[in-house]
Amino acid sequence: MTGHILQPMFNPRGVAIFGASERKGAVGTMVLANLVDAGFKGAIVPVNPKYTQVQGLPCVPDLLHLDQPVDLAVIATPSVSVPGILRQCGMAGVKSAVILSAGFGEGGEADRSDGKRLMRESLELAQQFGMRLMGPNCLGLMRPSIGLNATFSHNQAFPGKLALVSQSGALVTAVLDWAQSRGVGFSAIASTGDAADLDFGDLLDYLALDTQTTGILLYIEGIKDARHFLSGLRAAARMKPVIVLKSARHAAGSKAAATHTGALIGADDVFDAALTRAGVVRVERITQWFSAAQILASSLSLRGDQLLILTNGGGPGVMATDRAADLNVPLAKLSDGTVTALNAALPATWSHGNPMDIIGDATAERYDTALRLSLADPGVDMIIVMLTPQAMTDPTACAQAVIDVVNSQTGYKKPVLACWMGEKLVNEARDMFDAANIPQFRSPETAVEALSYLLAHRRNRQVLMQTPGPALAEKYPDVAGARMILAAARSAGRKVLTTRESKAILNAFHIPTTQTILARDADEAMLAAESLGFPVALKISAPTLTHKTDVGGVRLNVRSVQTTRQQAQEMLDRVRAQHPEAQIEGITVERMAEVGHARELLLGVTRDPVFGPVIAFGMGGIAVEVLRDRALALPPLNGLLIDRLIAQTHAARMLGPFRDEPAVDRKSLDQILMRVSELVCELPEVAGIDINPLLAGEFSVVAVDARIELTERMPIQDPYAHLAIHPYPASFQREIVLDNGQVIKVRPIRPEDAEIEQCFVRGLSEETRYFRFMRMLNELTPEMLVRFTQIDYDREMAFIALYTPEDGEAVEVGVTRYSLEPDGESAEFALVVADEWHGRGLGSHLLEMLIDYARQRGVRYLFGDVLLQNEPMRQLAARTGFSEQVLESDKDAIRISRRL
Structure with missing residues (x-):
């Protein structure tokens, strides 16, 4: 595999400081002094047309005639000069830049448009030259092990194994001051600032594979790209502990929601659910963060x-x-x-x-x-x-x-x-x-808390290792039919579905509901009740009236025709009088659900502006906002994630037997949670779901009332763009027939494939292993096994080929994979086939399948490095349309590539 795209930033051969000066207190002055004092061994190039020498070093006016290798530019000049400097850096071959400057639209209205224009120009130039940018408006970057201190902080960091990534430069300086007094060292320190280009996802992706880093501290104020953030976070947490401190836990901007589900959920709750799913540990106070830093720095x-x-x-x-x-x-x-x-x-x-x-x-x-x-x-x-x-x-x-x-x-x-x-x-x-x-602490509580972070990381890894659920279960839902219902409602100008439409959507996903008949008046209600059989429930049907009970729009256990007619008329008259503006369709009549010793539960979905759909579960009924019993999870779900979701609620205690109450039908309840997860994955136009109550009893579980709300706009083309975590792509399972007639099953890899993946590598010949890994390797290390099997389906893919003999279990006979580069358009691929399966066409099938999938995912360029003596792979690549080019960095290998 090639080096990470951020390698030039964290391990530069040379650093250019734009704005370096002798002026006391100037940012460029401090950056240059820090770099020299830290003992950076690479080239240090001050750049300032006003000087020929700065702080005892030769100073150049620009980089156009540079005769030293420079991989990193540190820019401490006014924002208006930044685009020109980036063009100059790009022409000089500089691949990374840290923009310390402010003035890119973070100020008042007067300078916002000019600042945004400058930032837009800077990003376009960076993309043109393949350059990555940190900042703007940031403290800078440190790599203590090589003496790299490209910041204007007054602190120098000790070398260590702990990485720190923070949106706040001020917090970085506080951590450095604390660390110096404790002797705590760092492998890397990055202040992201406004994160116009590089964000948490990119930096976490690098740190996940950084051999110098054994633990990561994050300080977060806000997230721009949830998918990218969680992708990098999950990759890092698979390899090493990650501790997160987030500010703004009680965001004043959280708006009240119209549904029960929305009323129970705040932005910080969702952030917690996302971190849990990512397998990381969260702390609430900076003192806890310091405790976590100390325990991680000890590499326990x-x-x-x-x-x-x-x-x-x-x-x-x-x-x-x-x-x-x-x-x-x-x-x-x-x-x-x-x-x-x-x-x-x-x-x-x-x-x-x-x-x-x-x-x-x-x-x-x-x-x-x-x-x-x-x-x-x-x-x-x-x-x-x-x-x-x-x-x-x-x-x-x-x-x-x-x-x-x-x-x-x-x-x-x-x-x-x-x-x-x-x-x-x-x-x-x-x-x-x-x-x-x-590790030493000043109080018993902080010592216990510190150990709890390691324990929480160990426990959370169980969640992290879960496959993100198949998009469709074995019993396929009627997705097309559900979409037609949603389209009809949107065509009618409605964003809120009627009760009947909402239940129809649930039925399309095999979620049991009570049978519902819409009655236009009291007489029709009477006939509907007689048809369904008593007892029945009567509910007002008015999409704009969210909480039916609050407006007197619910009657339960109605047991006769006469009572039905009377209650229906009273309900209509009362609601029309109190809400004359409401569009009332009539009354829905439902047979009272009989589930046996019912418990009232809530199952809902709301759309978080950052992390997308969030599933909520807890105690339901009319007092749901008072009880406030709920737990949250990001879809897609699987069995273990459902168990953990339920276990976090007080409702969990009511689901088992107690006193004279038998246990509920837990299998049916789990199945409904899985179906709701499917629904929100497959229907991106659904903004919210309220199932309250969901009646769970010993015989069955049924959705008694349901409300579905649509998004403001139609979703974009990517069917899973609304999800923070990409689901398992079950639809890409294939059966292929080889040249000799053997049938091979090919499917995306899963975490539970670790054992067969290890057996596959062990079974390869020494030559084949050398061709694949370009070094002597007997088996995969634990870290490699995690990387290869616990993949993020959003930015990588691995297809494994399985052969099942008549008298045995499935064995892996081939695998191909790609990993998306940080540019989002190119991907590095690899392919290997078991020795005894060579010459049967399996490699061609696998490579074509990988190419088709990569093309659908928007990959434009596929490449891989191949040893010169690996003639079979070179021939396969040539037949599949790949071209070859010589690698200057490795005379024993070539690069094969193809535009998709």
Whole structure:
């Protein structure tokens, strides 16, 4: 695979600073000084026509006659000059730029149009020359390991393994100041600013594969492209922990919604649901963010979740225990053997459990013994060691004992965190822990919280690894019929469907509903009730009246013809009198649902302006806004995601048996949730759904009332553009017949294919593996296996070919894949076929299928690097329309490419 497009930005051979000067306090002056002070070993080129020398370095007026390699330009000049500078950089072959300048439309009305014009020109030039831009209006970029500090911050960062990406430059400076005092280092620091070009998605995509980065911190104020953001976030979180701090949790701009579902959901709730789906961890306070930074910087890993709290004070132990309970961090149970050993070594008054209180006069030797025995207990996965500076305790000696025990661990090292409480008496101990790279915290609560972030990451990976659900289940819905109903409503000038239309849409997706008849007047209502059978429900039919109960438009358990006529007439008269402006179609008559010991639930969909459709589930009925019991998830869903969605609600406790109530039909409930997920995936014109109540009982689950609202505009051509997460493309499964008549199934890869993918690679000959990976490789590393099987269907695709013998299970016999480049138009591909299947036409079938899919996804250029001696691949590429070109960077390989 070729290097990442952001490699020149994060690892430049040379840096040009436009606006470099000697003027005190100028941004260009600080950037140049920072770059020199950080010890950047590449070329440093000040660019300013006013100087011939700046800060002791030769200064050039432009880059047109440059004789040094420059990959990164840092621009600290007025905004009006930026387009010209970018043109100059493009002509000089510079592939990346950091625009520190402001003045691109972020100010008042007077300069907004000119600023936007300048930004538009800058982006067009960047695209013309294949250049990527960070900013504008940003703090800059750091890569401490190579001495790259292209910022105007007053801080220098230590090298480390933690990456920081922030929309706020001010927050970056605060983090750097904190990190310097703690000795925390960074692999990369990026301030995105206005993110006109590079945004979170691009940077996360790079950091996901960056070998220097083991953990990522994000500070987010807003998201522009949800699909791109989640795509990069999911890619990064598959490889390493990601901790997010987001501001504006209570956005004043959140508008009240007309539906029950919309009334329950705020923008921050949706953001939480998106982060959960991405497998990352969110913190709410900057202090928690710092705690997360410290734990990530230590590169700790967890193999279990059982926590032991070791302390010399009972109170702090209880505090830690309480916080662990708050955060669902389970406490370890000491084995009998460990307890016996501790009894022999500790005072008789020790706590004999967890928290392990080794008494206030604990010595360094006592800490040593207790910690060693605890680490040896197989039931203990992680430990927080705490100390309060009591009269008989030496905090420094105890800290050294803890450090010695931690460093003596061999093989896998269980995480150990320190919490030395106090100030003056424990400052030296804290410095010792920092120097030993042992995370240390000032309070029991923050120590437990820090470990909870690692645990949350471990748990969230289970969600992250879920395939984003098939677009269609085995029993296909009538999508075409549903679209005709929606089109008819839109043609009639309506955005809100009637109850009957809404239920028809649900029925098209096999969601059970109560049978409904529309009656124009009280007499028709009487006839409809007699036809359906009693008891019935009467509901006003008026699309503009959202909440029928609030206007007196619902009557339940009507049990006779006479009562039906009377109730229907009263309802019509009352609603017409109170709402003369409403267009009333009549009354819907429904047979009362009989599901057996019913629970009233809410199932809804709303459209978030950033993340698109969001599914809500919780307790329903008329008090839904008062109860406010709901959980959210982004579609598409699958079984595990549905289980987690339901488990987050109070309603989950009512679904099982309690008192004399039997359990609800959970299988039917799960199926309906899956069908609603299908509906919103396949019908992008649906803006909102309200199913309230959804009656769930022991015999069945049925949608009693439904309301569907349409989007303002017709959706664009891409059928899944409205989704933040691309669904599993089940429709691209194929059966192909090889030249010898064998039938092969080809389908998109799934995460659960990891085992057969590994077996496939192991079964390849040494030569075939070398041809595919261009290096000696016996099997896929865990990281490679994750990358190859847990793919993002929006920007990559992998088709695997499966052969199922008559007497065995399916085996993988070939795979082809592509990965979209950050330019969004070109993609790198690869293909490999099992040795024993060579010469049967399988490679041609796979490559043609990949080309067809890539073309449909808007890929314009497909390329791949092939070893010169890989003659079979070169011949296949030639037959399929690929051309060859020599690679200057690698004399042993060529690049094959094709315009699609």
